[in-house]
Amino acid sequence: MNRSPIIALDFPAPDDAYAFLRNMPSGLCVKVGMELYLQNGPDVVGRLKEMGHEVFLDLKLHDIPNTVGRAMEGLARVGADMVNVHAAGGSDMMKRALDGLEAGTPAGKKRPALIAVTQLTSTGEGQMNSEQGIPGTLLDSVIRYARLADDSGLDGVVCSVLEASAIRDACGENFLKVTPGIRMADGDLHDQKRVSTPTDAARAGSTHIVVGRAITQAADPAAAYETVKRLWEER
Numbered sequence: 337m338n339r340s341p342i343i344a345l346d347f348p349a350p351d352d353a354y355a356f357l358r359n360m361p362s363g364l365c366v367k368v369g370m371e372l373y374l375q376n377g378p379d380v381v382g383r384l385k386e387m388g389h390e391v392f393l394d395l396k397l398h399d400i401p402n403t404v405g406r407a408m409e410g411l412a413r414v415g416a417d418m419v420n421v422h423a424a425g426g427s428d429m430m431k432r433a434l435d436g437l438e439a440g441t442p443a444g445k446k447r448p449a450l451i452a453v454t455q456l457t458s459t460g461e462g463q464m465n466s467e468q469g470i471p472g473t474l475l476d477s478v479i480r481y482a483r484l485a486d487d488s489g490l491d492g493v494v495c496s497v498l499e500a501s502a503i504r505d506a507c508g509e510n511f512l513k514v515t516p517g518i519r520m521a522d523g524d525l526h527d528q529k530r531v532s533t534p535t536d537a538a539r540a541g542s543t544h545i546v547v548g549r550a551i552t553q554a555a556d557p558a559a560a561y562e563t564v565k566r567l568w569e570e571r
């Protein structure tokens with residue numbers, strides 16, 4: 337995907353997403369997540385592609401290797417540019433996901449990029465320690481998952497901006513660091529815990545930022561998008 341900010345189209349229905357996009361610039365990077373996809377199916381991805389947008393299909397698959405591999409084989413035909421799994425599913429699952437994507441990608445088409453969620457940006461360190469039973473720092477857990485994803489052949493990870501530079505050191509410049517949890521300096525955090533601004537994301541080495549409510553719920557979403565894009569590109 338190109339490096340423009342990825343707008344999370346977290347809407348219940350395709351018509352809501354299309355209405356939102358009517359007032360936005362063309363040729364965007366957008367994200368279709370569970371809310372839109374699970375209620376409406378794959379057509380929305382094809383339609384967004386026809387409209388000229390690049391699409392990150394964010395379904396965060398996490399199941400046994402065979403199930404994820406076969407699901408990815410099907411998803412490869414949906415036409416997204418990027419898809420994801422949870423790194424916690426393990427190395428076998430991630431390798432099967434990649435094999436499935438490769439097997440399902442139609443001849444002559446580019447395989448969608450495959451990235452793995454490390455620790456959700458809504459997770460804090462105390463919660464990780466007590467609820468997931470993972471001791472140590474959140475940064476250590478994220479780096480561990482990033483290395484596992486890299487060793488499994490994936491193209492990158494989803495992480496917060498706070499871990500992006502350490503992942504660059506561990507996995508290299510070209511390994512994707514897709515960072516949600518983006519807020520303007522005075523923005524509402526909502527349910528996110530590990531947040532940063534577009535400026536800090538650019539400085540920390542994020543390769544992509546994912547921005548939802550800071551744009552979609554702004555009074556003027558097009559102006560909010562332009563501000564995010566300008567700050568992100570002023571790297």
Ligand SMILES: O=C(O)c1cc(=O)[nH]c(=O)n1[C@@H]1O[C@H](COP(=O)(O)O)[C@@H](O)[C@H]1O
Pocket residue numbers: 344346369394396420453455456457458494495516517518526528546547548549550
């Ligand atoms: O995989 C994701 O996109 C994702 C991973 C993560 O750790 N945190 C996270 O917020 N996301 C997604 O990024 C978007 C963030 O939305 P906002 O918090 O509204 O900017 C949502 O669509 C989330 O599903």
